[in-house]
Amino acid sequence: MPPKTAAAPARAATEPIIEAVGLGREFTVTEGPFLRRRKRTVSAVRDVDLTVFPGEIVGYLGPNGAGKSSTMKMLTGILSPTQGRVRVTGLEPARRRTRLAARIGVVFGQRSTLWWDLPLRDSFELTRHMYRVPAADHARRLAELTELLELGPFLATPVRQLSLGQRMRGDLTAALLHGPRLLVLDEPTIGLDVVSKSTIREFLLRLNAEEGTTILLTTHDLGDVERLCERVVVIDQGRLAYDGGLAGLRASVPAPRVLVVDLAEPAAPLTVEGARCVRVDGPRQWLELSDNPARVIAEVAGRHEVADLTLREPDIESVVAALYRGAVAGPG
Numbered sequence: 092m093p094p095k096t097a098a099a100p101a102r103a104a105t106e107p108i109i110e111a112v113g114l115g116r117e118f119t120v121t122e123g124p125f126l127r128r129r130k131r132t133v134s135a136v137r138d139v140d141l142t143v144f145p146g147e148i149v150g151y152l153g154p155n156g157a158g159k160s161s162t163m164k165m166l167t168g169i170l171s172p173t174q175g176r177v178r179v180t181g182l183e184p185a186r187r188r189t190r191l192a193a194r195i196g197v198v199f200g201q202r203s204t205l206w207w208d209l210p211l212r213d214s215f216e217l218t219r220h221m222y223r224v225p226a227a228d229h230a231r232r233l234a235e236l237t238e239l240l241e242l243g244p245f246l247a248t249p250v251r252q253l254s255l256g257q258r259m260r261g262d263l264t265a266a267l268l269h270g271p272r273l274l275v276l277d278e279p280t281i282g283l284d285v286v287s288k289s290t291i292r293e294f295l296l297r298l299n300a301e302e303g304t305t306i307l308l309t310t311h312d313l314g315d316v317e318r319l320c321e322r323v324v325v326i327d328q329g330r331l332a333y334d335g336g337l338a339g340l341r342a343s344v345p346a347p348r349v350l351v352v353d354l355a356e357p358a359a360p361l362t363v364e365g366a367r368c369v370r371v372d373g374p375r376q377w378l379e380l381s382d383n384p385a386r387v388i389a390e391v392a393g394r395h396e397v398a399d400l401t402l403r404e405p406d407i408e409s410v411v412a413a414l415y416r417g418a419v420a421g422p423g
């Protein structure tokens with residue numbers, strides 16, 4: 092399926108921070124019962140062209156198995172591409188992994204880089220040595236980050252005693268202590284409660300606004316996307332399916348609008364041309380619209396006594412679900 096595109100935000104004429112052209116990664120897997128094993132090639136990522144400029148926040152989305160983690164691993168040098176080429180901050184990641192590590196921060200939400208048995212503060216001190224950050228710079232930055240991420244009270248706590256949200260904030264701090272230009276996040280809010288999610292989202296926005304840090308994140312949490320990403324890239328079955336703004340994403344997929352009707356009395360599901368009743372709860376009914384809302388509203392109001400009406404635009408969740416379905420269904 093060719094990628095759908097929408098107008099990307101205006102960018103300064105600067106060097107891209109990420110530039111991938113025709114990027115691909117295949118794996119050879121062995122399958123089948125003993126003595127009848129066969130080798131099969133799995134294409135995890137194919138033909139991905141992706142250019143990200145400094146200061147962007149880009150959401151990299153896709154259903155399970157779409158190729159997000161494989162892309163992230165190629166961008167951070169953990170995996171070598173089998174096709175195409177990629178540069179991150181001007182470096183070829185798999186060949187210049189150590190040099191690249193000094194320029195980027197990486198957080199994989201399900202895997203901590205902190206030392207489990209050490210107090211948080213000691214983990215940060217070890218990180219300082221790994222990145223060779225001067226002591227005074229480290230102290231200043233640690234003070235800023237721990238204040239913004241509300242980690243002060245936990246600096247003496249061993250990592251294994253931290254809650255998931257505290258640990259995630261610790262991982263973010265560790266990834267940012269050396270002042271990277273690019274932050275790569277794989278599921279940064281996975282498993283967190285609403286307050287912790289919000290703390291992390293607000294922090295990332297501030298980091299981007301005040302320091303100009305470029306952020307590339309994968310997430311299945313569309314709240315992250317709505318709050319953080321001016322640009323989304325959708326990958327499906329290894330290929331790009333969309334690259335553009337959130338508004339364009341909404342416009343590119345025909346997800347239906349829903350009319351919520353509060354009748355004066357409970358009634359049987361409404362049958363109206365151009366609408367499909369998808370839910371009934373007492374006097375409230377939800378009509379999925381395939382026609383002009385004004386005509387549907389007029390017809391419902393002509394037949395029933397209506398107490399209230401609300402027209403709901405498709406939420407980003409149903410837009411993305413429709414996009415994934417469309418991409419899975421194939422071209423067109």
Ligand SMILES: Nc1ncnc2c1ncn2[C@@H]1O[C@H](COP(=O)(O)OP(=O)(O)OP(=O)(O)O)[C@@H](O)[C@H]1O
Nearest residue numbers: 118120133135153154155156157158159160161162
């Ligand atoms: N080391 C590997 N060996 C064989 N196949 C792999 C390997 N890593 C990934 N794959 C396959 O490549 C495809 C893409 O996987 P990947 O982990 O990149 O997807 P993802 O979008 O990150 O999925 P999820 O959202 O579930 O984490 C999948 O079919 C997966 O099974």
